[in-house]
Amino acid sequence: KQEVTQIPAALSVPEGENLVLNCSFTDSAIYNLQWFRQDPGKGLTSLLLIQSSQREQTSGRLNASLDKSSGRSTLYIAASQPGDSATYLCAVSRLGAGANSKLTFGKGITLSVRP
């Protein structure tokens, strides 16, 4: 059974700092990995999706990397801003599950960026 872990559960940093959020998963037979952002009481916003054959993806100030063999992914946020404050969720989908591939989520990291 796939398990996704995100540690720490919460993180507080000053504005402008570069930071790394970590995600680990137990089963390396994944199809893809996604990073999401969730604001309080809201749904999920997809940030980056990395296919299993890829090593990283970039979007603006965000960069996500994937190391399947070690079961790890990182989300790098450059020059953090107060508007980046949210919960960041990591999720992986299974390999070989076809159209019914399911996402397994971590519990998320709640980020607070102090002005």
Add this chain to the structure above:
Amino acid sequence: GAVVSQHPSRVICKSGTSVKIECRSLDFQATTMFWYRQFPKQSLMLMATSNEGSKATYEQGVEKDKFLINHASLTLSTLTVTSAHPEDSSFYICSARGIGQGAYNEQFFGPGTRLTVL
């Protein structure tokens, strides 16, 4: 593109009543829809997967008679919580996957529905 909506966004009901939540894909045809449940400070837990025109596949431990899922068209899936009780209070989120939308197997999420059962 790839927008998913949910209605209602928030619902409060009395114990014993049934509540229906709608999930719509607004600009694409969703061949598969997923229903998740999220408790405070917890991750999303998949409840069931539904394909258009067929019965939903429920995850272990999810009562299919309590959480009725219908995926009658390529743009609409509904989740009905029957005889709701306070322990059913939660945040319910749907997602949809469609042919030609995003990366293969990518899911697009709705904004969620907050259910409170009194």
